[in-house]
Amino acid sequence: MTTKREEISKHASRMKKQRGFTLLEMMFAMGLASIMIVLISNATGPGITFFSRVETDSRLKDLRMALTAAYNDNATTVDAVSSAVFTTPAGTLAQLTPTVNNLCVGGPTTFTAIGRYLATSASDIWHDGFGRSFCVYITPMQSITVNSITFNYHSVAVVSAGVDGAIDATTSLSSVGVLTLGGDDKGILIDGRALMQDKVSQSLAVVNRSADAYQTYFNTRYLANTTRDISIDYFAKSDRGGNASSSWDVNGSMPNSGGAAVSMAAIGAHTVLGLTASDVTDAFGQILLIDNSSDAVRNPQNSTAALQTPGYTARISTALPGGQTLSRTVVGAY
Numbered sequence: 001m002t003t004k005r006e007e008i009s010k011h012a013s014r015m016k017k018q019r020g021f022t023l024l025e026m027m028f029a030m031g032l033a034s035i036m037i038v039l040i041s042n043a044t045g046p047g048i049t050f051f052s053r054v055e056t057d058s059r060l061k062d063l064r065m066a067l068t069a070a071y072n073d074n075a076t077t078v079d080a081v082s083s084a085v086f087t088t089p090a091g092t093l094a095q096l097t098p099t100v101n102n103l104c105v106g107g108p109t110t111f112t113a114i115g116r117y118l119a120t121s122a123s124d125i126w127h128d129g130f131g132r133s134f135c136v137y138i139t140p141m142q143s144i145t146v147n148s149i150t151f152n153y154h155s156v157a158v159v160s161a162g163v164d165g166a167i168d169a170t171t172s173l174s175s176v177g178v179l180t181l182g183g184d185d186k187g188i189l190i191d192g193r194a195l196m197q198d199k200v201s202q203s204l205a206v207v208n209r210s211a212d213a214y215q216t217y218f219n220t221r222y223l224a225n226t227t228r229d230i231s232i233d234y235f236a237k238s239d240r241g242g243n244a245s246s247s248w249d250v251n252g253s254m255p256n257s258g259g260a261a262v263s264m265a266a267i268g269a270h271t272v273l274g275l276t277a278s279d280v281t282d283a284f285g286q287i288l289l290i291d292n293s294s295d296a297v298r299n300p301q302n303s304t305a306a307l308q309t310p311g312y313t314a315r316i317s318t319a320l321p322g323g324q325t326l327s328r329t330v331v332g333a334y
Contacts, residue, residue: 049163055129056160056186062125063134063158064188066117071156071195073117076284079152079196079321082141086156088113093156096136102166106133128160135159137173141322144193151200152322153177153192160186196321202283203318203326210264210280210288211316211328213273218314218332221252230334233300233312235292240301247300254292259301261291261317282318282326291315297329310334 067086071078074088086093091113096104108123110133115122127133137157143150155177161167168182179189214235221234237252239245240259248256255267264270265287270280280288292314293299298307299314311334317327 052129053163056162057129059120059125059128059134060158060160060186060188062119063111063114064190065119066111066114067156067158067188067190068195069117070114071190071192072199073285075196075199076286076321078154079141079192084138084140084154086113086138086154090115093136093138095138096133098135098167102169103161104133104135104167106136110134110136130160130163130165132161132165135161135167137179139173139175139177139192142176142193143322144197146197146200149200149204149320149326150324151196151320152324153196155179155192156190158188162186199283200320200326203320206280206282207288207316207318207326207328210270210273210275210290211330213275214290214314214316214330215333217254217273218312218330219334221249222332222334224251225249228334230310233292233310234332235299235312235314235330240293245300257290257292257294259294261289261294261296261315263287264290264316284318284321286318289317289319291317 070086070088077087077089081087084095093111093113096106096110098104106126108126110126111118111122118125135158137159139155141152141154143152155173157173157179159167159171159181162184164184166183168185170180170182171185171187172180173189174180177189177191177193179187181187218234222228222230225232231247232249233247234249234252236254236256237249238256239248240256242256242258244250253272254269257267264280265277267290269290270277277287282288291297293301295303295307297313297315299312300308302308310332312332314330314332315327316330317325320326
């Protein structure tokens with residue numbers, strides 16, 4: 001039989017087991033948790049920062065490749081606009097420079113203009129590995145003359161604010177395309193000048209190849225004429241109207257350009273010269289133009305009498321972005 005004293009002791013024991021934490025115990029637990037959080041943060045923080053940097057580098061690399069490809073494919077569109085924008089058929093990439101707290105405010109549509117060239121979705125690549133919007137710097141259209149050839153270009157830079165989360169005051173893109181990065185900012189530069197100079201050089205090589213072939217054609221046609229008549233313009237087989245004439249090479253194969261500069265492919269001129277369509281396509285994807293009878297070249301129908309006599313000339317040309325013309329005059333060799 002349980003005594004009164006035993007019942008009281010058992011009740012006290014049950015009460016002791018059921019009671020909660022004391023204030024001191026709770027304060028001790030919270031302090032211990034705070035220490036653990038600090039320790040975990042110190043252990044994982046550098047790792048998180050490292051991976052954020054790696055992700056930023058990966059995104060900048062993707063943007064560099066995409067912008068370069070977009071420029072190569074759409075240079076005539078990009079460099080036809082004088083303002084500080086980068087325009088493609090898919091849209092316009094505008095400048096995005098720091099505002100509040102030295103940060104840029106972009107969004108999922110920032111890089112839509114180059115979306116088809118990106119490995120990452122355009123709706124996702126607008127921010128760096130730290131989750132902050134990239135900044136975009138674009139120069140107004142610049143012009144430069146190299147080897148007597150003038151061409152236009154834009155330069156584009158994309159910049160991340162880095163770990164500190166703010167664009168440094170010294171970060172900038174100069175009007176001639178020099179990128180300066182301050183603090184821990186990271187960025188890429190698409191050098192429009194170098195890119196365009198390379199494309200102009202490639203186009204010039206295409207023009208020269210066609211011009212050389214045309215000059216060889218003229219000389220071959222002259223030598224094929226047993227009378228060696230220097231009064232005949234061997235650059236075309238007929239006059240501007242397509243009519244046979246003693247002043248033109250009636251036995252030749254080259255059509256007359258009709259008093260203007262026309263596409264070589266349109267009149268089959270490349271085929272006559274033994275060239276393919278790709279042989280007469282410049283670095284901007286344009287078919288070269290041929291002119292063998294306008295007032296810009298020496299020919300029997302030139303409106304200026306002094307330019308109606310030998311030596312006859314023709315011209316192979318193409319248009320550079322912005323309207324400049326890249327051309328070579330072909331002089332008939334007798």
